[in-house]
Structures are given as C-alpha cells and as structure tokens.
Amino acid sequence: MTTIINMSSTTIYSLPPYQPYNLTVRKRQITFYDWLDSPVEDIGGIIKDNNKILIHSDYIKYFHSCINDILTTNKLQIHKKKEFKNELATFIYKTSDEPEKCHV
Amino acid sequence: MPCIRKKRKQKRVKEPETISFETVLRETCTLTDFLNCDKTRVILEQNWFFEFTRKYAPQIEEFYENERKYFRESNATLFYYDTCGSFVSHLTTMLFSHVEPKYDLEFFYNNPNLAKPLIEKMENIKHEKELEHKRLIQENYKIHQETQEPNIKINWGK
Numbered sequence: 001m002t003t004i005i006n007m008s009s010t011t012i013y014s015l016p017p018y019q020p021y022n023l024t025v026r027k028r029q030i031t032f033y034d035w036l037d038s039p040v041e042d043i044g045g046i047i048k049d050n051n052k053i054l055i056h057s058d059y060i061k062y063f064h065s066c067i068n069d070i071l072t073t074n075k076l077q078i079h080k081k082k083e084f085k086n087e088l089a090t091f092i093y094k095t096s097d098e099p100e101k102c103h104v
Numbered sequence: 105m106p107c108i109r110k111k112r113k114q115k116r117v118k119e120p121e122t123i124s125f126e127t128v129l130r131e132t133c134t135l136t137d138f139l140n141c142d143k144t145r146v147i148l149e150q151n152w153f154f155e156f157t158r159k160y161a162p163q164i165e166e167f168y169e170n171e172r173k174y175f176r177e178s179n180a181t182l183f184y185y186d187t188c189g190s191f192v193s194h195l196t197t198m199l200f201s202h203v204e205p206k207y208d209l210e211f212f213y214n215n216p217n218l219a220k221p222l223i224e225k226m227e228n229i230k231h232e233k234e235l236e237h238k239r240l241i242q243e244n245y246k247i248h249q250e251t252q253e254p255n256i257k258i259n260w261g262k
Contacts, residue, residue: 017185018194025185042180059182063171067199070163077204084202091198095191097184 018094030098036060036089038099056096060089125216125223133222135207143221144212152205160203161196168192 014028036057
C-alpha cells in the first residue's frame with residue numbers, strides 16, 4: 001500500500017514532472033519510491049495484467065526490456081547498465097502522473 | 105632500316121608499386137589512433153551521431169510513441185504529461201549518451217584525405233619517438249662511461 005505524504009516542496013525523491021506547454025503540472029504528493037509501488041491507473045481505474053495489479057515498477061521493467069531488445073537486435077550495448085536503468089525509470093516518472101487517490 | 109625488334113629488346117622499366125593511402129590507413133592505423141587524433145575523432149563522433157539519429161533513434165521513437173499513445177488514449181498515469189510526444193527527445197538523448205558508440209572507419213577508407221591530420225600526427229610521433237630513443241641511448245652511454253673504472257693502464261708488453 002502506498003503512503004501519502006504531503007510534500008510542500010520538491011525533494012530529490014520527488015522530481016517534478018516535465019512541463020508540457022499546454023498543461024499545468026501537479027505537485028508531487030508521494031516519493032519516487034512510493035510511486036514505483038503505486039498501481040498504474042487509467043480512466044477505468046487500476047489496470048490489471050492477468051488479474052494482477054500492474055504497478056509502475058512492473059511497467060518500467062517491461063519498458064526497459066523492450067528498449068534492450070531494440071538495442072540487442074541492432075547489436076548495440078549499454079556501458080553503464082544500472083545507471084541507464086535508473087535514468088530510464090526517472091524519465092518515465094517525470095512524464096507520468098501519480099495515482100488519483102494521492103491528489104484527493 | 106630501323107630494326108623492328110629493337111623495341112622488344114628494350115628493358116621494361118618497372119614502375120614502383122604505389123601503395124594507396126587507403127591501404128596505409130587500413131594496415132597501420134587502429135581505431136584508438138583515430139580517436140587519439142582530435143580532428144579524426146570529431147569526424148568519427150559526428151558520423152556516429154548521424155548514424156544513431158538516422159538508423160536507431162527512429163526505432164526507439166516508434167516504440168515510445170506506440171506506448172505513449174496507448175496510455176494517453178485511456179488517460180492513464182503513465183506518460184500523462186507527454187501530451188504530444190515532445191519528450192521523446194529526452195529518451196533518445198539519454199540513450200545516445202549510454203550506448204557504446206559504433207565508430208565506422210570505412211568512412212575514412214572511402215575518403216582517405218580526411219585522415220591526413222592523423223598521418224601527419226603519426227609521423228610526428230614516430231619522429232619524436234626516434235629522437236627520444238637516441239636521447240636515451242646517449243644518456244645510457246654517459247652513465248656507463250661514468251661508472252666505469254677510470255684510466256686503467258694496460259701494459260702492451262713494451
């Protein structure tokens with residue numbers, strides 16, 4: 001279960017989202033690590049994958065493996081794999097929103 | 105009458121074998137040599153960037169765009185702030201910085217003139233190495249002379 005923490009200012013654990021030109025961004029209410037464990041939600045509620053709740057970290061793993069597949073088919077290699085995975089997770093985090101219940 | 109056979113008897117002058125600049129590059133210069141020279145390194149890096157953006161980045165962009173559209177259509181939390189796919193450049197830039205570059209030396213083999221700065225540099229290095237080698241020999245000789253016993257008188261039987 002995710003813990004909701006009111007964060008008045010942005011900390012290193014809650015990077016602000018990328019600012020799109022036509023949208024205002026909401027302040028982060030939970031930390032990055034809590035966001036990883038939070039479920040992916042859409043207009044119909046929590047997304048389930050084979051009756052299992054899909055959490056953001058699951059999706060990051062999937063995204064990472066897909067990118068790796070593209071790289072390996074093109075015979076490309078990553079030199080700092082762990083750092084790359086962290087940056088990829090940060091990128092997805094910065095483009096994504098938090099679950100709706102965090103903003104209630 | 106002029107002798108017709110005379111021409112045949114004339115010795116054929118062998119032309120000296122010309123080694124092309126390309127073969128010199130192929131046989132003597134390694135990738136590290138190309139990377140150690142500033143001008144050739146810049147060309148290699150620019151070519152790699154061009155190849156990455158032309159060949160690999162579109163595949164990443166296509167995959168990202170499919171994922172983004174899928175989640176954006178259902179107003180999901182994922183990719184919520186990327187409304188028009190403008191943040192894909194962050195992803196490709198990040199990938200470019202993490203992927204090990206595949207430098208292509210064929211470009212220099214096809215355009216050997218671009219590798220002239222490298223050859224000049226290598227010749228300079230070779231010359232400097234020769235000078236250094238000579239200097240070391242001279243120093244060793246001096247040290248050897250100084251350490252030898254001074255003025256050993258030899259009686260040649262006189």
